[in-house]
Structures are given as structure tokens and as C-alpha cells.
Amino acid sequence: MPDPFLLRALLAGLGLAVIAAPLGCFVVWRRMAYYGETVAQAGLIGVALGLAFSLNLTASVLVVTLIISLLLVLLSRQQVVPFDSLLGLLAHAALAIGVIAASLVRGQQIDLMAFLFGDIFAITTSDLRWIMVGGTVALAALAFVWRPLLTLSVHEDLAAAEGLPIERFKLVFVLVLALVVAIAIKIVGALLTIAFLIMPAAAARPLSETPEQMAMIAGIFGMLSVVLGLFVSVAFDTPGGPSIVLMLALFFVVSIIPTVLRQRG
Amino acid sequence: MIEGRDVQGEAGLPTLAFEERGHRPECAGHEHDHHHHGPHGHAAVAHDPAALVSARGLEVTRSGRSILQRVDIDIRPGEIVTVIGPNGAGKTTLARTLLGLERPDRGSIVRQPGLLIGYAPQRFEVDRAIPLTVERFIRLGRRADQPDIDRVLRQVGAETLGDRQLCELSGGELQRVVLARALIRSPRLLVLDEPVRGVDFAGEAELYNLIGRLRTEHGFGVLLVSHDLHVVMAQSDRVLCLNRHVCCSGVPESVAQHPEYARLFGPQAARAFGLYHHHHDHRHDLAGEPMPERSGPRRDGEPRG
Numbered sequence: 001m002p003d004p005f006l007l008r009a010l011l012a013g014l015g016l017a018v019i020a021a022p023l024g025c026f027v028v029w030r031r032m033a034y035y036g037e038t039v040a041q042a043g044l045i046g047v048a049l050g051l052a053f054s055l056n057l058t059a060s061v062l063v064v065t066l067i068i069s070l071l072l073v074l075l076s077r078q079q080v081v082p083f084d085s086l087l088g089l090l091a092h093a094a095l096a097i098g099v100i101a102a103s104l105v106r107g108q109q110i111d112l113m114a115f116l117f118g119d120i121f122a123i124t125t126s127d128l129r130w131i132m133v134g135g136t137v138a139l140a141a142l143a144f145v146w147r148p149l150l151t152l153s154v155h156e157d158l159a160a161a162e163g164l165p166i167e168r169f170k171l172v173f174v175l176v177l178a179l180v181v182a183i184a185i186k187i188v189g190a191l192l193t194i195a196f197l198i199m200p201a202a203a204a205r206p207l208s209e210t211p212e213q214m215a216m217i218a219g220i221f222g223m224l225s226v227v228l229g230l231f232v233s234v235a236f237d238t239p240g241g242p243s244i245v246l247m248l249a250l251f252f253v254v255s256i257i258p259t260v261l262r263q264r265g
Numbered sequence: 266m267i268e269g270r271d272v273q274g275e276a277g278l279p280t281l282a283f284e285e286r287g288h289r290p291e292c293a294g295h296e297h298d299h300h301h302h303g304p305h306g307h308a309a310v311a312h313d314p315a316a317l318v319s320a321r322g323l324e325v326t327r328s329g330r331s332i333l334q335r336v337d338i339d340i341r342p343g344e345i346v347t348v349i350g351p352n353g354a355g356k357t358t359l360a361r362t363l364l365g366l367e368r369p370d371r372g373s374i375v376r377q378p379g380l381l382i383g384y385a386p387q388r389f390e391v392d393r394a395i396p397l398t399v400e401r402f403i404r405l406g407r408r409a410d411q412p413d414i415d416r417v418l419r420q421v422g423a424e425t426l427g428d429r430q431l432c433e434l435s436g437g438e439l440q441r442v443v444l445a446r447a448l449i450r451s452p453r454l455l456v457l458d459e460p461v462r463g464v465d466f467a468g469e470a471e472l473y474n475l476i477g478r479l480r481t482e483h484g485f486g487v488l489l490v491s492h493d494l495h496v497v498m499a500q501s502d503r504v505l506c507l508n509r510h511v512c513c514s515g516v517p518e519s520v521a522q523h524p525e526y527a528r529l530f531g532p533q534a535a536r537a538f539g540l541y542h543h544h545h546d547h548r549h550d551l552a553g554e555p556m557p558e559r560s561g562p563r564r565d566g567e568p569r570g
Contacts, residue, residue, distance in 0.1 A: 150405065154395055154402065155386070155389070158384055158389075
């Protein structure tokens, strides 16, 4: 029987892998990796607020990621500053705010590394509950909008011309993304959350013929990476989150090599 | 419905007598040559109640540049309206505005309630990030049974492509597949933005024949945008020359002879103007409504010109 902290880490990681797989596919399909990165880093502001006012950290992160997401939806409609510049600006402003806030809160012992790279071995039963409930909500919402979201991801104008209310479905997606990011930050940290979303999906792409297959394979890669990463982490005393992400990167490299060779040949 | 208001005091709308399905093109004249209507100098023609889509006084301005000026257009059931014009004439913007993808700055668009639209955009970019078979792509247009999928693929001559990945298709194959996606919806209105782009001459004739045949079979309205000034699908019931404003419009044979056409594209273009000829597959009743004949699809003739 493994230690309870290891069991909780395993459950948290596997749960996140399952949630991240279909959502990560959409992040890849909709080219929103940088968007997700910004929302994740903005989550640090939530961490800072939660620490300053002694709130539940996941809840305060969730509030911030939701607000930032809605703000980005509004800001994406202006055309003065290119959207990717705006994302870069926001992401790093949030990072700065988070790091400064963590340094100001001196009362308690703050492990900044834990918020940047996650602390999967510090997962509590309450965190697990968040993952279960939040993950179920996220997956249910995603299943509900799967078809229209896929349709507009393939070609937005075509979907709109065919009468799909695309703004509504895009909004649902952005809110689900905010929810999952808020859950993931505790596990893999603000800087690795987006990796956890896009890497399994990217690794699954060359092996997939259908969108659903891609989500499935991404889930399998994600879960395998969690198991292998945690094993590596325990065996070699390396940090948990980064070890998992390293496994994901290895899966991606192995998966993409045949495609690259085929295109060269 | 998008409502707009014409600026008062603005000269009246150009005469675009779409109501008469003329044998003579009606000309909007030059920009300084507006016909005035009524005592107020403001007489937007009412929307055509029979039209699938009817637009009046469309104005689109982007970044201070005027793209569409006072464009009126109607597309009725069973009617093929071809829009031609030089690059930058606003053809695609007109199509996109009618589809609701662009907001007009002024003017009004009336669409039949619940109008089912099939759309083939100008350049269909395939997103390689999404693994998608041709069949699945078509199903995204409508939840359809296998026989329906097979039927539309056969109609566009793409019956062998069903299991292929979308991102592996050639340009011509992709165009057929996008058309199949439009057809699976059993649309009442088909909007095709440069469907023959990148297709060779034989393929072009074939595609036009297909569109004409399907129109006769299904009775849908077609808005066809074409960059080809020389060859216009002869089954077009009306050709609309666009250069931000509507220069002239009329039945295909007459447009080429119109001085506005020659002015816009040069006398050489007017001489080279060709038509894909066809046998009349419908006639018009006294109100100008197309009345499809019951004799099934016909083989269309060879291109002329």
C-alpha cells in the first residue's frame, strides 16, 4: 500500500489527465495555448489574493481566472493592440503581481515554487474534491457543446454562416478552460498548467484519425505520464509536476518522430 | 434582421430595378449620376417579399475605406445571381454581409425566417491540427445518414473521398467537399464564393453544370461570386457587376454589352465575354418568377465565347 500522499498525488494527477485531454485538444485546435498560458499565470493573482485574505486558494484562483477570461473576451474585440501582445502583457503583469504579493505576505511560510510549478505531493482530500466536482462539471459542459464547438473550431465563418451561435459556444469553452486552469494550478503550478493541457493533445495528433480518438489518446498519454512521472519523482527525488511534464514531452517526441521522418523522406 | 437608416439628404438610391427581370441591364450609372426618387430624394425600394435574402442600401466601411456603397440585391428561390467585379470590388464582403458575417454600417437585410444556408467560402483553409475525415466534415453541416452523405459526395463527384483526411485533399477535391457540405444541409440558399478558383477550364464547366443542375432539381437560390470577368455561368438569371456600387445588372447576355461593363473591364473584356450556354431549364411567369419545367435535369452545352 503506497503512502497516502502518494495515492492522493496519483489520483489528482490521473483526474487532471482525464479532464485535460479533451479540453487540451480544443486548446490546440483553436490555437489558444498562449491564451491558456495567460489565464494560468493570471491565476497567480488569485493565489496572492487568497493568501492575503486567507481564502480558499482554489476558489480565489477560480474567481480570478473567470474574471480574466471574460476580460480577455472583451479585449479581443479591440483592434488597437494585437491580441498576442496583449496576452503577453497580461501574463507577465500577472506573474509580477503574483511574485511580489508572495514576497509581501511574510506572515506565513510561502513556497513560491509550489505555485509556479505545483506541489502534487501536497494535495489534500479537499483538493481532490475540487478536482472531482470541478472536473465533472468541466467534462459535462464540454460533452454538451462538443459538436458545435468542433464545428466552429474547424471553420468559424462556415459555422456562423450555417447559423451556429458561435459566440455563445466560445464563451462556454473559455469558462470551462478557466475552471480547469484553476483546478490544475494547485497540482502542476501556474507555469506548467498549459503544458499539461497541450502536450498530451499534441502528442496524440499524429496518431489520430478523428477528434474523439485524439482526445482518447491524449488521455492515455496524460495518465501514463502521471504514473511514470510520479515514479521518477519518487525514485530520483525530482519535483513531481516537472517530472510529469518531462514524460509528456518524451511522449510528444516519440509520437512526432515518424511524421517528421515521413515528411523528410 | 439588421436595420439601418439611410442618411437623409443623401441622394436617392441608384435605380436598380430588380423587380423587373429585365432583358436589358439596368444601370446604376456613375456615382455622380444618381437617379432621384420622389420628393424627399430618398426612396429605398421596399424589400422583395419573395426573396430568400433581400438587401437595400448596403454600405460597408472598414478602416475608413468604403467597401460597399448603396448595394441592393435580392436572391429569390430557384434563381442564380452571379456577382462579378474586379479585385477589391467588394464581392466577398457583399456575400459575407448577406450571410451575417459582416455588419453593414448602413442598410437593411431581410432574410426569410429559418432560412437554411449552404456556404462555400472563398479560400477554405483546412486546419491541420484537427484530425477529420471528409465524411465527418460533411456531418458537421447536418446530422446525416450514410445514404445522404454518399449521395452528396456522388453529386459533387467525390464519392471516393469519404474516408480521406480533410488535410490531405488537393485544392480541387477540397472545393467539391466543401460544396458537398453545403448540399447536405438541403439549403434554400447556396452562397458560393469563387467556387471555380484554381479549377481548370473543364472543371469549371463541369462545376457550373453541376450547380445549374442542382438548382433545377432542388429549386434553391444561388449567390455565385466570380472573379472571372470573361466567363459567366449562362444559367445565371441575373449578373451583377460590382465595383463597390452596383455598376449594372441584368441577364448574362445583356451585361457584356452594357457600356458600364466595358468601362469597368475594358472593351476587350467585353468582347471576350463568354457564357456557359444552356438550354432553358425554366421560364418566367408574368410576375417574373422562375417556373421550373418538369423535364428533369438536362445536359448543358459547351462553353461559348
